[in-house]
Amino acid sequence: MSLAARLLNTIERVGNRLPDPVFLFLWLILGLIVLSLVGAGLGWSAVNPVTGDVLQAESLLSPANLERLFIGMPRTLADFPPLGIVITIIYGASVAERTGMFSTAIRGALLNAPRFILTPIVVVTGMVSHHASDASYVVVIPLAAVIFAAAGRHPLAGLAAGFAAVSGGYAGNLFPGASDALILGITEPAAHLIDPSYAVSIAGNWFFIVGVVFVFTPIVWFLTDRVIEPRLGPWVPTSAAPATAEEKQPLSAMEKRGLIFAGLTILSMIALWTLVTLLPGSPFVDADAEPAQRFNPLYRSLVAFFALTFFGAGAAFGVGSGSIKSHHDLVRMMREGISQLAPYIVLAFFAAHFVAMFNWSGLGPILAVNAAASLRELALPTPLLLIVVVLVSCVFDLFIGSASAKWSALAPIVVPMFMLLGISPEMTTAAYRMGDSVTNIATPLMSYFPLILTFAQRWDPRFGLGSLMATMLPYAGAFLVAGLIMVATWVALDLPLGPGVGVHYEPPPPAVASHLPTDGGIAGPAAPPQAAAAAK
Numbered sequence: 001m002s003l004a005a006r007l008l009n010t011i012e013r014v015g016n017r018l019p020d021p022v023f024l025f026l027w028l029i030l031g032l033i034v035l036s037l038v039g040a041g042l043g044w045s046a047v048n049p050v051t052g053d054v055l056q057a058e059s060l061l062s063p064a065n066l067e068r069l070f071i072g073m074p075r076t077l078a079d080f081p082p083l084g085i086v087i088t089i090i091y092g093a094s095v096a097e098r099t100g101m102f103s104t105a106i107r108g109a110l111l112n113a114p115r116f117i118l119t120p121i122v123v124v125t126g127m128v129s130h131h132a133s134d135a136s137y138v139v140v141i142p143l144a145a146v147i148f149a150a151a152g153r154h155p156l157a158g159l160a161a162g163f164a165a166v167s168g169g170y171a172g173n174l175f176p177g178a179s180d181a182l183i184l185g186i187t188e189p190a191a192h193l194i195d196p197s198y199a200v201s202i203a204g205n206w207f208f209i210v211g212v213v214f215v216f217t218p219i220v221w222f223l224t225d226r227v228i229e230p231r232l233g234p235w236v237p238t239s240a241a242p243a244t245a246e247e248k249q250p251l252s253a254m255e256k257r258g259l260i261f262a263g264l265t266i267l268s269m270i271a272l273w274t275l276v277t278l279l280p281g282s283p284f285v286d287a288d289a290e291p292a293q294r295f296n297p298l299y300r301s302l303v304a305f306f307a308l309t310f311f312g313a314g315a316a317f318g319v320g321s322g323s324i325k326s327h328h329d330l331v332r333m334m335r336e337g338i339s340q341l342a343p344y345i346v347l348a349f350f351a352a353h354f355v356a357m358f359n360w361s362g363l364g365p366i367l368a369v370n371a372a373a374s375l376r377e378l379a380l381p382t383p384l385l386l387i388v389v390v391l392v393s394c395v396f397d398l399f400i401g402s403a404s405a406k407w408s409a410l411a412p413i414v415v416p417m418f419m420l421l422g423i424s425p426e427m428t429t430a431a432y433r434m435g436d437s438v439t440n441i442a443t444p445l446m447s448y449f450p451l452i453l454t455f456a457q458r459w460d461p462r463f464g465l466g467s468l469m470a471t472m473l474p475y476a477g478a479f480l481v482a483g484l485i486m487v488a489t490w491v492a493l494d495l496p497l498g499p500g501v502g503v504h505y506e507p508p509p510p511a512v513a514s515h516l517p518t519d520g521g522i523a524g525p526a527a528p529p530q531a532a533a534a535a536k
Helices: 003-017 021-042 063-071 073-078 081-098 101-111 118-132 135-150 155-168 178-191 206-232 253-278 296-300 302-321 327-339 342-361 363-378 382-397 403-420 425-438 449-459 465-492
Strands: 045-047 054-056
Touching: 021 342, 021 363, 021 403, 045 363, 054 363, 063 073, 063 342, 073 081, 073 342, 081 101, 081 178, 081 302, 081 327, 081 342, 101 118, 101 135, 101 253, 101 302, 118 135, 118 155, 118 206, 135 155, 135 449, 155 206, 155 425, 155 449, 155 465, 178 342, 178 403, 178 425, 206 425, 206 465, 253 302, 296 302, 302 327, 342 363, 342 403, 363 403, 382 403, 382 425, 382 465, 403 425, 425 465, 449 465
Parallel strands: none
Antiparallel strands: 045 054
């Protein structure tokens, strides 16, 4: 057995022995309780260099923390930022998905793609399809194979390009969506451990995720057309692998009408948001803020904007296509969308308590301050520090598929630590997302890997797990190299990550940093630091 095969077998065995993410957080909470007892007993402490507060380790079994845990348990869950943000967007996205708007738009884009630029269209469509959540896996990837076969190209090359875009390019998109709300919602309370005044918006990584689309698209195009498809050889259609009539069927007149209605609704929403922003006294503009921060209220309104836009466009498509007969259908679709969040809500309960208890113990900021001081002494370049974040995220992704679960555990440590090194929370988040994205297609532990294998075996029954991994590894390797270069270049050139968001973090005066945001930011759970003045 080759070294690569033994390594993959080892990864699979170790990954299969890991507990469910829910129990992973439960064990982390138990370990955190023990560590808090040790830290409080030994008097672990640090001084927050931003606010000047004394950070003192506290036992999670102290009366005050037990009161927080048991009496405040419902509030702790309700205050978990990603939960409310994701639920809000899902109300709208579930309508757009269940009316068929997402799948129809994706099918229309791929069916009409010219043969020469078929691959890049599949890639861009795959990355934009992240707004459709899991539908991107079950629509884009098999449909890409069908479209390649219809164009006389190897269907497994199309499947590989679609899989690379949807899963390997998970960090890329043209517009922020539910995944941005989820991950950046976890970032904000982690940033509050150092700077309670810091606010993160859903647009915090907007320019970066667009950059991923522009960087990864030519990579997939080149590898698919010049490496993967020649390796697969010429495609000879057989009766064993026909394309279904439904997948090859052009859009009906009703579907086209639905897309026109949806497009007009989206344009109307953009016009309405623009009009409200330009009106004097607009709630989306803070006229008293610095120029770079003036539109922060607008950026924070994007959660509501996308939720309402998805809802309106989905409803308009449903009316135009006939998939919505009455308002009862809309309510049913929203209920179904929320019901699919049940696994995440279960996970969120434990993740919320882990994040809150990490905060209450004081261990997160203490660890971040001391680790930042050690790293500062090493004087490592900033790009190198963020490359480490990418690599750590890659390793974790081989064993734990949930991006939010990994980030919930890592963010309370790495976000404050890098803030103290002058790196913004959004830049740290972008580095994490890059690492979490690129190895998705290389691990059989990824939840959709067996499904993709099933799609592939429809075209070639002999196509096994090793064949799929061998096909996807060139993409994963190229993505990793490109991702590392992209993160390092972004830092070196100090490019903006989103509107009003840069690579570097400059702490505000202590009098400002010691207050929670009052302009729409999401406050995290109460923190334990004692005021420096009181300590004196």
